[in-house]
Amino acid sequence: MSSPILEVKGVSKTFGNVKALDSVDFFLQKGIVHGLLGENGAGKSSLMNVLSGIYLPESGTIKIKNQNIQKMNPDIASSFGVGMVHQEFRLIESFTIKDNLTLSKANIFSDNFEEAYEKYSEIFTLNSSYLTPINELSVGEKQKVEIMKLIFKNSEIMLLDEPTAVLTPQETLQLKESLDKLSQEDDKTIVLITHKLKEIKDFTERIFVMKNGKMVAKNLETKKVTDQELIELMMGEVRTSNFKKDNKKGDVKLEVKDISLTNSEQFKSLEDISFTIQSGEILGVAGVSGNGQVELANVICGIEKEFQGRVLINSQDVSKKGVKSRKKLSLSYIPENRLGVGLAPGVSVLDNSAIKEYFKASYGPHLSKGKMLGYLNDLIKQFAIKAPDVKAEISTLSGGNMQKLLMGRELISNPEVIVAAQPTRGLDVSAVEAIHKLIINQRDKGSAVLLISEDLDELFKLSDRIIVLYEGKVVKEVGIDSATIETIGYAMAGINE
Amino acid sequence: MNKYILSKKLYRNELATFYSFLIGFLIALAVGSLILFIQEKNPFDVFSLMLKLSIGSVNSLSNSLNKAIPLILAGLGISIINSVKLWNIGAEGQIFMGAIALNFVYINTSINNSQIYILLLLVSGFLGGAFCILFPAITKVLFGVNEIITTLLTNYIVFGLTIYLINGAWKDPASLNFPAAAYVSESVYLPTVLGKLSSGFLICILFTLIAYYIKDKSVFGYEMRIAGGSELTAIYAGISAKQKAFFAMLIGGGFAGLAGAIELLSQTHRVSTGISQGFGYTAIIVAAITGMRPIGIFLVGCLFGALTIGGSVIQTIGVSSYIAEIIQATTLFGALVAQFFFSYEILKKDEND
Known part of the structure; x- marks a missing residue:
C-alpha cells in the first residue's frame, strides 16, 4: 500500500468537559472513497472540522502529502487541497451557479469555465444552465453545486458531511455514481460522513468507525465487513437496566391512530403511525434524528396541526384541539430543544418557570407575581434546582438546572401523559441520573410516558417497550425483554432482517 | 497567543440602566460645554440660564x-x-x-x-x-x-x-x-x-x-x-x-x-x-x-x-437651540455605549480554549 495522502495521529479536542476527540488516528488513501461512520455526537464532524482547519486540536499531528502541518487553519487546509461540504449549505442564494463556483480565489477553471462546467455538470447530472441563480435550484441540485465548488477550487481531498441527508433515493444513487467517477477518473480522495449503514456499504471502499470521540475501527475493507459488526462497533455495549421493570400498568392514556404528516414539498415526514401507551408505562422511540421524532411529538402535543389521523388522550379525541386544551387534559411536553422551545432565551427564570400554567396565577387580566414566585419556590425545592437569582435571565442556569426546571415545570402537576424528547442530551452524568429518576418516578405514579431518544442506553434502561422510527414509519416494535441491540440497530439503519 | 473576546455578562446590575443614563447625560453635558466653549460662550452661564428658564418658575x-x-x-x-x-x-x-x-x-x-x-x-x-x-x-x-x-x-x-x-x-x-x-x-x-x-x-x-x-x-x-x-x-x-x-x-x-x-x-x-x-x-x-x-x-x-x-x-x-438636541442625542449615544459595557465584559482568552 502506498503512503497515505493524509495522516492524522493522536488528535484530541475538548469542549468544556466534553472530549469531542480523544486521541484519534485517521488516514486516507489517494483516489478512493472512505466512509466515516458513527452515531450523532460520536465526533465525526469535529474530526472533519480539524482537517479543514476550523478547529485547532489540543494535541496530535496532521500530515498531508508527507508534509507536517504545525498550525492548521482554513487557508492552509485549502492550499493543501482539503475541502469540505458542510451539512448546511454555504452558497450565496442570489448568485448564479457560475458565480458561486468561481468565487474562490483558488478557482482553477477561470479560463476554460464553460468546458469544465460541461464536464462536471454531466458527471453530476446537473441539468441547469450555469446562469441559473442558486435560489431556483432544488435541495439536491444545490448539493451538487456545493460538491462541484470543491472541484473548482481544486480540492483533492473532499470531505462530505452527511451529504445524503437531504437527498431522495434517486438523487442518492446519482451521487454514488458521481463520486465513483470522481475517485476513479479524477483521482479524488473522498470521505463520506454518515450514520446510515446502507450508504456506507454502497458508497465506500474503506470504513472508519467512531464512538464517543474515539476511533474504534480503522480502515476496514467494506467488502469484508458485515452489517452486524458495524452496528456493534457503532453502538457499543449496552449496559443492562438498573431500574426495576415490575411497574403496574393501567388504562390506555395515550392513543395515536394512523398519523401521517406531509410537508409543503409533498415529503412524508410521518406515515401511518399507530400506538398506545398505558398508565404506568414508558414507550421508547428509537431512531436516528431526523426520522420524524420531532414531528411526532409536535403532532401529539398540538403544535403541528395539519396532520391526518387521530390523537386520543384518556380516550378523548383531541386531534382538533390546541396546545392549551391538551395541557388541561393533563399532557406535558418536554421538547428536544431546551433553550429556544421549552424555555425562552432572554427571559427571566421566573417567567420561564410559569410557561406551562401561568394562567393559574392570573385573575382575569392580572397576573400575580406572588403566586408565580410561590410556584417557582415549590419547583426549586422539590426538584433541587440551583437558581441563584430568579429575576435573572434563564441562561444564568447551568444546562442541568435548566433541564430540571423544564422537567419540574412539566411534571409538578403530576400529568397523565408525558412526551419527553431527548431529555438528557448534553447533560453530565449526575444530571442524567437525576432526570432518569424523575421519569421513572413519574412512571410509578401512573403517568404514560413517550420517551424519544437517540441514546440506546437510555431507552433500554427506562422503556417497557421500544418502537423504531425510520423515515417517518414505525419499522419495529418490541417489548424490552425481547429487544436486543442488534435488532434495534438494524431497524434504526433501515435494514429489514 | 491571547485573544480578547466579548462575553455577555450573566448578571446585570439592577441599576445599570440608570447609571448608563447618568453617564450618557454627563458625557452629553461635556460635549455641549465643548461646543459652547468653541462658540466663546460660558457653558456654565448657558446651562444655568437653561435651567432657570425651563424649571425656574x-x-x-x-x-x-x-x-x-x-x-x-x-x-x-x-x-x-x-x-x-x-x-x-x-x-x-x-x-x-x-x-x-x-x-x-x-x-x-x-x-x-x-x-x-x-x-x-x-x-x-x-x-x-x-x-x-x-x-x-x-x-x-x-x-x-x-x-x-x-x-x-x-x-x-x-x-x-x-x-x-x-x-x-x-x-x-x-x-x-x-x-x-x-x-x-x-x-x-x-x-x-x-x-x-x-x-x-x-x-x-x-x-x-x-x-x-x-x-x-x-x-x-x-x-x-x-x-x-x-x-x-x-x-x-x-x-x-x-x-x-x-x-x-x-x-x-x-x-x-x-x-x-x-x-x-x-x-x-x-x-x-x-x-x-x-x-x-x-x-x-x-x-x-x-x-x-x-x-x-x-x-x-x-x-x-x-x-x-x-x-x-x-x-x-x-445660542442656537440645537444645543438641546445635541445634548439629547449625545445622552442616547453615551447611555447606549454605557449599557453595552454594563452588559458585556471583555475577557482574555487563550487561543486553545
Missing part, C-alpha cells in the same frame, strides 16, 4: 412638562411594542394621525357636553394612532415584513396626508398663507391645571401607570415577554406570538395617537404641521435610554421636555 415648569407629554406617551407606545421585540419608528406619523382622526370626528359630530366630547375626541386620537400602525402590523404578522421599514415609511405617508388636508379639504380660509385646518372650538380645549400645565399631563401620568401595568403586571404583558423571547416557545406554550405582536403594535400606535390628540386639544388647537416637532423621533431616544421602562420613560420624558424648552429660550442670548 411655575410657568416655565409647566411649559416643560407640556412638551414632555407627547414624548412620554409616544415613548410608552414604543416600549409596549418593544415587549415583543419589535421597533416602532412610526410614532411621528401616529401622532399626526391621532390629530387627523380627532379633527375628522370633530368636523363630523357635535356634542353639547364638552367633557364627553373631549373624551370622545381623545378616544378618536387613540384609534387614529392605532389605525396608522394597522398596515405595518398586518404586513408584519402575515408576511413578516420588517416593521422598522414600514412604520418609518408610514411617517411620510401621513405627513403627506397632513399637507394635503391642510392645503385642500380642511384648509381654513382665515389662516391666509399659512396652511392649517380651522381651529377647534374653545369648549373642547383641554383645561389647564397649574399655571399653563395642561390636564393632558394627568392623562400622561395615568397612561404611564397603565403601560407599567400592561408590561409588568398583566397576563398580556407576560405573553408578550414570552413571545418576544422566542416565537417557538410561545407556540409551544400555546401563545399566539403573531396575535400578541399585532395587539402590541395597535396599542403602542394608539398611545402615540393619543399624544397627537392631546397636543391638538391643548397646544395647537388645530391640525397643522406644528402638531409634532419630531416628538415621535425623540420618543425613540427616550424609550431606548430607559431600557423601555415606563417609569423611566416618564422621568426622562420630563427631562427632555425641559431641555427642549431650555434650548428654545437660550436663543435669546444668541
Whole structure:
C-alpha cells in the first residue's frame, strides 16, 4: 500500500468537559472513497472540522502529502487541497451557479469555465444552465453545486458531511455514481460522513468507525465487513437496566391512530403511525434524528396541526384541539430543544418557570407575581434546582438546572401523559441520573410516558417497550425483554432482517 | 497567543440602566460645554440660564412638562411594542394621525357636553394612532415584513396626508398663507391645571401607570415577554406570538395617537404641521435610554421636555437651540455605549480554549 495522502495521529479536542476527540488516528488513501461512520455526537464532524482547519486540536499531528502541518487553519487546509461540504449549505442564494463556483480565489477553471462546467455538470447530472441563480435550484441540485465548488477550487481531498441527508433515493444513487467517477477518473480522495449503514456499504471502499470521540475501527475493507459488526462497533455495549421493570400498568392514556404528516414539498415526514401507551408505562422511540421524532411529538402535543389521523388522550379525541386544551387534559411536553422551545432565551427564570400554567396565577387580566414566585419556590425545592437569582435571565442556569426546571415545570402537576424528547442530551452524568429518576418516578405514579431518544442506553434502561422510527414509519416494535441491540440497530439503519 | 473576546455578562446590575443614563447625560453635558466653549460662550452661564428658564418658575415648569407629554406617551407606545421585540419608528406619523382622526370626528359630530366630547375626541386620537400602525402590523404578522421599514415609511405617508388636508379639504380660509385646518372650538380645549400645565399631563401620568401595568403586571404583558423571547416557545406554550405582536403594535400606535390628540386639544388647537416637532423621533431616544421602562420613560420624558424648552429660550442670548438636541442625542449615544459595557465584559482568552 502506498503512503497515505493524509495522516492524522493522536488528535484530541475538548469542549468544556466534553472530549469531542480523544486521541484519534485517521488516514486516507489517494483516489478512493472512505466512509466515516458513527452515531450523532460520536465526533465525526469535529474530526472533519480539524482537517479543514476550523478547529485547532489540543494535541496530535496532521500530515498531508508527507508534509507536517504545525498550525492548521482554513487557508492552509485549502492550499493543501482539503475541502469540505458542510451539512448546511454555504452558497450565496442570489448568485448564479457560475458565480458561486468561481468565487474562490483558488478557482482553477477561470479560463476554460464553460468546458469544465460541461464536464462536471454531466458527471453530476446537473441539468441547469450555469446562469441559473442558486435560489431556483432544488435541495439536491444545490448539493451538487456545493460538491462541484470543491472541484473548482481544486480540492483533492473532499470531505462530505452527511451529504445524503437531504437527498431522495434517486438523487442518492446519482451521487454514488458521481463520486465513483470522481475517485476513479479524477483521482479524488473522498470521505463520506454518515450514520446510515446502507450508504456506507454502497458508497465506500474503506470504513472508519467512531464512538464517543474515539476511533474504534480503522480502515476496514467494506467488502469484508458485515452489517452486524458495524452496528456493534457503532453502538457499543449496552449496559443492562438498573431500574426495576415490575411497574403496574393501567388504562390506555395515550392513543395515536394512523398519523401521517406531509410537508409543503409533498415529503412524508410521518406515515401511518399507530400506538398506545398505558398508565404506568414508558414507550421508547428509537431512531436516528431526523426520522420524524420531532414531528411526532409536535403532532401529539398540538403544535403541528395539519396532520391526518387521530390523537386520543384518556380516550378523548383531541386531534382538533390546541396546545392549551391538551395541557388541561393533563399532557406535558418536554421538547428536544431546551433553550429556544421549552424555555425562552432572554427571559427571566421566573417567567420561564410559569410557561406551562401561568394562567393559574392570573385573575382575569392580572397576573400575580406572588403566586408565580410561590410556584417557582415549590419547583426549586422539590426538584433541587440551583437558581441563584430568579429575576435573572434563564441562561444564568447551568444546562442541568435548566433541564430540571423544564422537567419540574412539566411534571409538578403530576400529568397523565408525558412526551419527553431527548431529555438528557448534553447533560453530565449526575444530571442524567437525576432526570432518569424523575421519569421513572413519574412512571410509578401512573403517568404514560413517550420517551424519544437517540441514546440506546437510555431507552433500554427506562422503556417497557421500544418502537423504531425510520423515515417517518414505525419499522419495529418490541417489548424490552425481547429487544436486543442488534435488532434495534438494524431497524434504526433501515435494514429489514 | 491571547485573544480578547466579548462575553455577555450573566448578571446585570439592577441599576445599570440608570447609571448608563447618568453617564450618557454627563458625557452629553461635556460635549455641549465643548461646543459652547468653541462658540466663546460660558457653558456654565448657558446651562444655568437653561435651567432657570425651563424649571425656574411655575410657568416655565409647566411649559416643560407640556412638551414632555407627547414624548412620554409616544415613548410608552414604543416600549409596549418593544415587549415583543419589535421597533416602532412610526410614532411621528401616529401622532399626526391621532390629530387627523380627532379633527375628522370633530368636523363630523357635535356634542353639547364638552367633557364627553373631549373624551370622545381623545378616544378618536387613540384609534387614529392605532389605525396608522394597522398596515405595518398586518404586513408584519402575515408576511413578516420588517416593521422598522414600514412604520418609518408610514411617517411620510401621513405627513403627506397632513399637507394635503391642510392645503385642500380642511384648509381654513382665515389662516391666509399659512396652511392649517380651522381651529377647534374653545369648549373642547383641554383645561389647564397649574399655571399653563395642561390636564393632558394627568392623562400622561395615568397612561404611564397603565403601560407599567400592561408590561409588568398583566397576563398580556407576560405573553408578550414570552413571545418576544422566542416565537417557538410561545407556540409551544400555546401563545399566539403573531396575535400578541399585532395587539402590541395597535396599542403602542394608539398611545402615540393619543399624544397627537392631546397636543391638538391643548397646544395647537388645530391640525397643522406644528402638531409634532419630531416628538415621535425623540420618543425613540427616550424609550431606548430607559431600557423601555415606563417609569423611566416618564422621568426622562420630563427631562427632555425641559431641555427642549431650555434650548428654545437660550436663543435669546444668541445660542442656537440645537444645543438641546445635541445634548439629547449625545445622552442616547453615551447611555447606549454605557449599557453595552454594563452588559458585556471583555475577557482574555487563550487561543486553545
